[in-house]
Structure formats: structure tokens, C-alpha cells
Amino acid sequence: MELRDVHVRLPARGGPAFRRSVVHALTGADLAIAPGETVGVVGESGCGKSTLAKVLIGLQKPTSGTVLFEGSDLGSLPRKERAARLGASVGMVFQDPSTALNRRLTVHSVLRDPLDVHRRGTPAERDERVRELMALVGLPPSAAAALPGQLSGGQRQRVAIARALMLEPSLLVADEPTSALDVSVRAQILNLLLDLKDRLGLSMVFVSHDIQTVRRMSDRVVTMYLGRIVEDVPAAALADTRHPYTRALLSATPSLLDPMEPIRLEGPVPSAVHPPSGCPFRTRCWRATDACGEAMPPFTPASEPGHLFRCLHPITDTDTGAGSAVLQEKTP
Numbered sequence: 607m608e609l610r611d612v613h614v615r616l617p618a619r620g621g622p623a624f625r626r627s628v629v630h631a632l633t634g635a636d637l638a639i640a641p642g643e644t645v646g647v648v649g650e651s652g653c654g655k656s657t658l659a660k661v662l663i664g665l666q667k668p669t670s671g672t673v674l675f676e677g678s679d680l681g682s683l684p685r686k687e688r689a690a691r692l693g694a695s696v697g698m699v700f701q702d703p704s705t706a707l708n709r710r711l712t713v714h715s716v717l718r719d720p721l722d723v724h725r726r727g728t729p730a731e732r733d734e735r736v737r738e739l740m741a742l743v744g745l746p747p748s749a750a751a752a753l754p755g756q757l758s759g760g761q762r763q764r765v766a767i768a769r770a771l772m773l774e775p776s777l778l779v780a781d782e783p784t785s786a787l788d789v790s791v792r793a794q795i796l797n798l799l800l801d802l803k804d805r806l807g808l809s810m811v812f813v814s815h816d817i818q819t820v821r822r823m824s825d826r827v828v829t830m831y832l833g834r835i836v837e838d839v840p841a842a843a844l845a846d847t848r849h850p851y852t853r854a855l856l857s858a859t860p861s862l863l864d865p866m867e868p869i870r871l872e873g874p875v876p877s878a879v880h881p882p883s884g885c886p887f888r889t890r891c892w893r894a895t896d897a898c899g900e901a902m903p904p905f906t907p908a909s910e911p912g913h914l915f916r917c918l919h920p921i922t923d924t925d926t927g928a929g930s931a932v933l934q935e936k937t938p
């Protein structure tokens with residue numbers, strides 16, 4: 607899957623003051639997901655993570671830009687064909703399994719539904735596939751007759767994952783798949799996703815606001831800020847982030863891998879209706895200069911292969927060990 611310069615602009619929600627205003631939900635997104643790769647997407651609430659996920663599964667049509675999937679330009683396909691193509695090849699796991707699953711259908715019916723809709727196999731083969739997928743995600747056969755409301759949150763998310771895999775997709779998009787779950791079952795669901803990805807050779811896009819979870823789950827981490835991708839870094843090189851925003855996110859959830867002083871970002875996230883000129887992060891960035899307001903910097907390669915960032919004043923090697931050095935540079 608590849609996005610090239612994808613923009614999504616939506617009519618703003620809100621009172622009369624927002625009439626005819628436009629939200630810049632996604633601005634110039636460039637992203638390629640290779641077969642078998644997991645790309646993690648991280649950023650604060652409202653930065654466009656879900657919009658990006660919806661573009662990937664075809665739920666959100668880009669305002670402009672190109673979406674390529676397995677070599678074809680999806681924009682050039684008629685709507686029905688596009689939906690059929692993505693519906694079978696891209697699976698989606700949503701944040702809250704309680705609302706994502708039809709409460710009136712048994713687990714067996716929920717799981718068989720995609721096979722019925724896409725007319726896959728004979729009725730007996732469909733039932734067999736349901737049993738197979740339930741076993742794969744660790745659900746007991748007895749759960750087949752249950753309604754989603756009779757299951758625990760973790761079991762419901764297992765059902766949602768099984769449903770997303772029913773049509774053997776090559777790409778799984780998981781949007782905050784554990785944030786509605788109890789802390790005790792989060793690790794089980796994350797481990798299940800990692801296991802399934804390996805066993806089935808899936809590509810995965812894993813969306814979360816928690817950078818440490820994203821780091822654990824992903825081969826690459828993409829940081830978003832106010833509708834823009836600002837950094838794309840191999841997970842193993844995350845400690846060497848060059849973008850101040852990724853650095854601030856990392857410092858907010860310290861880990862033993864890279865202990866650092868917390869960086870407190872000042873001021874609110876600007877409105878996506880009126881994003882700042884140039885780099886959108888400049889209004890909260892302690893390294894920003896007037897030049898940052900002129901234009902969004904292009905992607906710049908860092909020393910690690912595959913590491914790209916968009917910043918005029920990137921974190922340098924001498925900054926990376928100590929967050930306090932970064933803080934001391936803060937200017938009003």
C-alpha cells in the first residue's frame with residue numbers, strides 16, 4: 607500500500623462560526639507499507655491518525671493524492687470495485703470492540719458474515735473457516751454461540767481480530783486496538799497481533815497515541831502532528847529521533863531503553879481549521895525560528911537507512927543523550 611501526497615479536507619463540525627470552514631485532517635501524506643512490514647502511527651489526539659487509517663481501508667476518500675494498492679491506483683477504480691478490492695484485502699480492527707460488533711448476532715454469525723457477503727466457499731467451508739479462525743485467535747469453540755455482550759472485552763477484541771482476518775487480507779489496520787481494554791488484557795491482545803502477523807505474513811498498520819506500544823509493535827514508526835507526517839523512523843532507531851515532536855512524545859513516556867528528562871510542550875495544539883504556516887509544530891517547538899514559518903521542510907534523510915524527518919532544526923547527536931540539554935535551549 608502506498609500513499610502519495612494524500613490530502614483529506616473535511617467540512618468542519620461545530621456551530622455557525624465553523625460554517626464553510628474546512629478541517630485539514632490529512633495534509634500531503636506520503637507513506638509506503640511493504641509486504642510483511644508493521645508501520646506504527648503515533649501522535650496526539652486529533653493529529654489525523656484515524657483519518658490516515660480510514661484512507662488505508664477505503665473508508666475515507668482522499669480529497670487529492672494517490673492511493674496505490676498492490677500496483678493499482680485505487681482512485682481510478684469505480685467506487686464498488688474499490689470497496690470490493692479493499693474489503694477483501696485489508697482488514698480493520700477498531701478501538702472499541704463493543705461498538706464494532708453487532709450486538710444481536712452470535713460470534714459465529716459475526717464471523718461468518720464477511721464470507722457470506724463475499725460468497726466465499728460452500729456453507730460447510732464457511733463454518734469450518736469460522737472454527738479455524740476462532741482457534742487461531744484463542745477463542746474456545748463454546749464462544750461461537752455467545753453474543754458479543756456475553757464476552758469479556760479481551761474476548762470481544764479477539765472476535766473483532768478474527769473477523770478482520772476472515773477474508774485472508776494482506777494488510778491489517780489496527781486503530782488503537784487496546785485503548786478500550788483493561789490494562790491486564792492489553793498485553794495479551796498485543797502479543798496476539800504480533801503472533802498473527804508473523805504466522806500469516808501480514809503487513810500491519812498499528813495506530814496508537816502511546817509511542818512505547820507503537821515502538822514495541824512496529825518495524826517503523828511514523829509520527830504525525832496536525833495532519834502531517836513529520837518523521838518516519840525505524841523502530842530500532844527511535845531513540846535517535848531527529849524531530850523535536852517525536853522526542854517530546856518519547857520523553858513523556860520514559861523507558862529504560864532511553865531515559866530522558868521530560869520535555870513539556872507549551873500551549874495548545876493549533877486548530878486543524880487554521881493550521882500554522884510552514885511547520886505545524888513550530889508554535890510549540892522550543893527549537894523553532896522564523897524560518898520554520900515559511901514552508902514545511904522536505905523529508906530529510908538521517909544517518910540510519912530508512913529514517914526521514916521534516917525539520918529545519920533537528921535534534922543532533924549531541925542532544926540525544928540528555929533531555930535537559932534540549933530543555934535548556936528553550937526560547938520563549
Ligand SMILES: Nc1ncnc2c1ncn2[C@@H]1O[C@H](COP(=O)(O)OP(=O)(O)OP(=O)(O)O)[C@@H](O)[C@H]1O
Binds near residue numbers: 629656
Ligand atoms: N467527520 C469529520 N468531520 C469533521 N472533522 C473531522 C471528522 N473526523 C475527524 N475530523 C477532524 O480531523 C482531524 C483529525 O482527526 P482524526 O480522528 O483523524 O485524529 P486522531 O489522531 O485519530 O484523533 P483521536 O486519537 O482522537 O481519534 C481532527 O481535527 C478532527 O477533529
